[in-house]
Amino acid sequence: MSVTLATWNVNSLNVRLPQVQQWLQANPVDVLGMQELKLPDERFPLDAVREQGYEAEVFGQATYNGVALLHRSQARDVVRNLPGYADAQSRVITATVATPLGDIRLINAYFVNGQAPGTDKFAYKNEWLTHLHAHVQAQMQAHAQVVLMGDFNITAEDADSWDPDGLRGTIHHTPEERQAFARLLELGLVDAFRQFPQPEKTFSWWDYRMLGFQKNRGLRIDYILISPALRPLLRRCWIDRAPRKWPKPSDHAPVLIELGQPDS
DNA sequence: ATGGCTACGTACCGTAGA
Numbered sequence: 330m331s332v333t334l335a336t337w338n339v340n341s342l343n344v345r346l347p348q349v350q351q352w353l354q355a356n357p358v359d360v361l362g363m364q365e366l367k368l369p370d371e372r373f374p375l376d377a378v379r380e381q382g383y384e385a386e387v388f389g390q391a392t393y394n395g396v397a398l399l400h401r402s403q404a405r406d407v408v409r410n411l412p413g414y415a416d417a418q419s420r421v422i423t424a425t426v427a428t429p430l431g432d433i434r435l436i437n438a439y440f441v442n443g444q445a446p447g448t449d450k451f452a453y454k455n456e457w458l459t460h461l462h463a464h465v466q467a468q469m470q471a472h473a474q475v476v477l478m479g480d481f482n483i484t485a486e487d488a489d490s491w492d493p494d495g496l497r498g499t500i501h502h503t504p505e506e507r508q509a510f511a512r513l514l515e516l517g518l519v520d521a522f523r524q525f526p527q528p529e530k531t532f533s534w535w536d537y538r539m540l541g542f543q544k545n546r547g548l549r550i551d552y553i554l555i556s557p558a559l560r561p562l563l564r565r566c567w568i569d570r571a572p573r574k575w576p577k578p579s580d581h582a583p584v585l586i587e588l589g590q591p592d593s
Numbered sequence: 594a595t596g597g598c599t600a601c602g603t604a605c606c607g608t609a610g611a
Binding site: 340341343344365367391392393442443444480482499500501534536537538539540541548550577580 | 596597598599600601602609610611
């Protein structure tokens with residue numbers, strides 16, 4: 330018995346629905362967190378995901394942002410965005426989902442990009458990260474089995490970048506961002522991907538330009554972090570590069586984890 | 594050379610992403 334969770338920045342569900350359907354057909358995960366839907370709630374393709382056996386908790390937005398959680402059964406206590414932080418951008422959806430391994434509190438987030446240090450957007454990123462930290466901390470105090478997943482728009486360490494020296498100090502590589510990531514780990518969360526030996530230069534995003542994917546000039550900016558109670562259940566974590574090779578791909582690849590009882 | 598591609602809006606380019 331196992332439970333599989335995945336996160337995927339689809340870069341417009343308007344455009345990417347066929348790829349998402351194809352991917353779910355081949356990867357019938359129990360939970361999928363999506364980011365950058367770029368559509369309002371009323372345009373969410375609920376019928377299509379139900380045909381594939383999922384229910385959806387949606388926090389959409391036209392043009393930019395927008396997140397959703399697909400799941401197999403019941404979701405409750407859904408929270409949209411960060412409590413106490415009036416944000417016009419739809420970036421976070423939190424819900425409790427029942428699984429064969431018990432309830433899991435899922436936080437699915439599209440972190441702020443931040444553009445460049447010194448910009449207003451970078452200031453917004455840091456402010457947003459502070460409020461995200463408070464939200465995650467509160468969820469961990471209230472729930473044992475917590476998952477924080479999504480597009481973090483941060484390289485946690487040099488190994489997560491194709492060019493850590495050349496890009497040092499630029500967006501996704503700044504000390505402020507990595508400090509914010511480290512502060513999430515200080516809550517007790519662990520980066521599922523780094524719990525296992527992994528090939529070097531394994532990334533989750535590649536620029537559409539410059540033959541980024543073909544040259545593997547990428548970043549690992551999509552993560553699944555799990556709470557201590559889930560750590561003994563973690564069996565594996567991997568990034569599925571396959572859909573990045575399909576026609577009209579998202580620039581991000583899905584990240585997955587498999588959870589199960591250690592003795593089964 | 595800091596571009597190169599893709600998505601969106603309402604456009605035939607500018608903004609944004611990362």
